[in-house]
Every structure is written in structure tokens, then in C-alpha cells.
Amino acid sequence: MKLNSIIIGEGTPLLILHGFLGMSDNWKTIGNKLAEEKNFQVHLIDQRNHGKSPHTKEHSYALMAEDIKEYCEQNSLSNIILMGHSMGGKTAMLTAAEYPDLVEKLIVVDIAPKYYEPHHQQILDGLTALEEANLESRQEADKLLSEFISEKPVRLFLLKNLNRKSEGTYCLKVNLETLKNNIEEVGKSLPQDKTFNGPTLFIKGGNSNYIKEKDKQEIKKQFPEVKFEEIANAGHWVHAEKMTEFYESIVDFL
Structure with missing residues (x-):
């Protein structure tokens, strides 16, 4: 599958995956800043069944992780930094766990590896x-x-x-x-045997209940090199609600 993307700048490849019902455009402002100020080559990707990427009858994290691997092969990318929000965060987690040699660092935005009941x-x-x-x-x-x-x-x-x-x-x-x-697929948990040992950052919105305190122990089991960051007065769309604080968090980590 050939995913649609917006590619900005030159440098270390940083791939950003939007959430459920989102698209690459949602991340343009942050993508531009990372490319211009920090010398990343930012890839804003439309995941399957979203934006301008192909529509299929299937929708699962296994397929979306495979899509990202294929995208990296098509664009000759290696040692990537992978960041995902919500559904994109789950895709990012599984991609890092399945293809650890591909991913240098992982950033997960306001989602845990656990199961979520359909709520959309x-x-x-x-x-x-x-x-x-x-x-x-x-x-x-x-x-x-x-x-x-x-x-x-x-x-x-x-x-x-x-x-x-x-x-x-x-x-x-x-x-x-x-x-x-496939709405049940969107809430599915990351299998417990899937782990990633590279540097990982989980960012939580202070007003969001997607990541609870009790989830952190489970996250540490699957992502042992994890750092947690909480951004005050932000909800689930933490990157849009508190863009400056969010940007500083990811730059500090990177």
C-alpha cells in the first residue's frame, strides 16, 4: 500500500501518525516547526482509510504497522523517530514493537496500550x-x-x-x-508480549483520562525505557490545546 504523506524539511526522519478520524493536515503547524527549527525531515502520514490514503475493507493495528514499515521501505527511511496520537499512538507502539530495528525513538500521545471500549x-x-x-x-x-x-x-x-x-x-x-x-479494532489493546526497548516518551493531557496512574506500571512492562510527561490543563488533543508546552516536551526528549 502507498500511503499519502506530506514531507517537510531535511534531516533525521520523524514520522507523525494522526488519531482516529484525523489526517496528516492536523499536524502541519508542529511538523513545520520541527523541520525548520530542529532539522528533522517530518513525514505527516495519512493512515489507511483516512485522508488521501487508500481505502480498504480492513482496518487493524497489524495492517497499519505493516503500512508504516512499507512506507519506510518505499522512502528508504531507517532509524526513524515515530510519534503517534491516540489511534496513531497505538499504531506507533505496535510498529516499534514489531520492527525495533526501524525505530530509534518512540513518542506516544495520550493513549495507553490497553483496551478501550468503543466511545465514538x-x-x-x-x-x-x-x-x-x-x-x-x-x-x-x-x-x-x-x-x-x-x-x-x-x-x-x-x-x-x-x-x-x-x-x-x-x-x-x-x-x-x-x-x-471495524470500530472494535480501534479500541484493541497492544498484545502483552509486544515490547520496545528503545527510548520512549508517553505524553498525557492533564485533563484527559486516557492514561490513568494505574496504567503506568503496565506501560513500563512493555516499554522499559519510558519517560512520562503530563501537560497541565490539556485534554486528549494535547498537541492542539497546549502546542507550546507539547512542542517543548518532545524537543527536550529528542
Whole structure:
């Protein structure tokens, strides 16, 4: 599979994997800073069934980890730094565990290796309504989505998935059907025998409950060289909510 990506700058390859229903564009601001100020070659990747990457009927962490390995082969990348948020964090964990010779350092943003129950139903219902409507403007899409999701920042994030078709109507970039059919896969845990012994940073939003204190012992078993960082007054989208503090955390680690 050939994943779509935005590549910025020259230097040590740093691959960034977005979360569920996200895309490469979500990380452009941080990607530009890392490339310009710290001499990384940043690869902002659309994972399968997201953004402009291929749509398939299958969606699993095993496949997504394989996609990243293939991407590195296609682009002649080695000794990469791999960073992932939420679903992308789980892909990053498994990639590092399966292909440790490929990954130099690992950064996981606000997700643990444990199982999470499906909790995106309202968002999926809202996106389904968008897909079924014959939308003619982004304002119309936002109004419809607001019936399902009250938080404006979440709606703005989701509306990045809107794509204008040639006849002026809109469709979704994300492969909604496959993601709904495989929603159990998104919450799956990293198998306990999968470990990565390289330098690892787990970043948690202070207001987020995705990583709990009791999860840290399990994380240490699978990632023995782990460092934990908590960013105060940030939720699950810690990189967007507290960009300066987040950026400083990853630069310190790298």
C-alpha cells in the first residue's frame, strides 16, 4: 500500500501518525516547526482509510504497522523517530514493537496500550448524517453536525474530512463504512508480549483520562525505557490545546 504523506524539511526522519478520524493536515503547524527549527525531515502520514490514503475493507493495528514499515521501505527511511496520537499512538507502539530495528525513538500521545471500549458513536452518527446529506456548504455541514456534537473545536476537527466534489457538493475523505464496521479494532489493546526497548516518551493531557496512574506500571512492562510527561490543563488533543508546552516536551526528549 502507498500511503499519502506530506514531507517537510531535511534531516533525521520523524514520522507523525494522526488519531482516529484525523489526517496528516492536523499536524502541519508542529511538523513545520520541527523541520525548520530542529532539522528533522517530518513525514505527516495519512493512515489507511483516512485522508488521501487508500481505502480498504480492513482496518487493524497489524495492517497499519505493516503500512508504516512499507512506507519506510518505499522512502528508504531507517532509524526513524515515530510519534503517534491516540489511534496513531497505538499504531506507533505496535510498529516499534514489531520492527525495533526501524525505530530509534518512540513518542506516544495520550493513549495507553490497553483496551478501550468503543466511545465514538455520536461522532460516527454525525459523520453518517453528513455523508447521507447533499451538502452544498461547510456552514450547512457544521449546522448538521452541531445536532450531534456541541463542542465547536471537535466539529472543526471533524469537518477537515469534508472534500469538495467537482459539481460543488461535498463528500467525506474518511472511509466511514470500514471504520464503523471495524470500530472494535480501534479500541484493541497492544498484545502483552509486544515490547520496545528503545527510548520512549508517553505524553498525557492533564485533563484527559486516557492514561490513568494505574496504567503506568503496565506501560513500563512493555516499554522499559519510558519517560512520562503530563501537560497541565490539556485534554486528549494535547498537541492542539497546549502546542507550546507539547512542542517543548518532545524537543527536550529528542
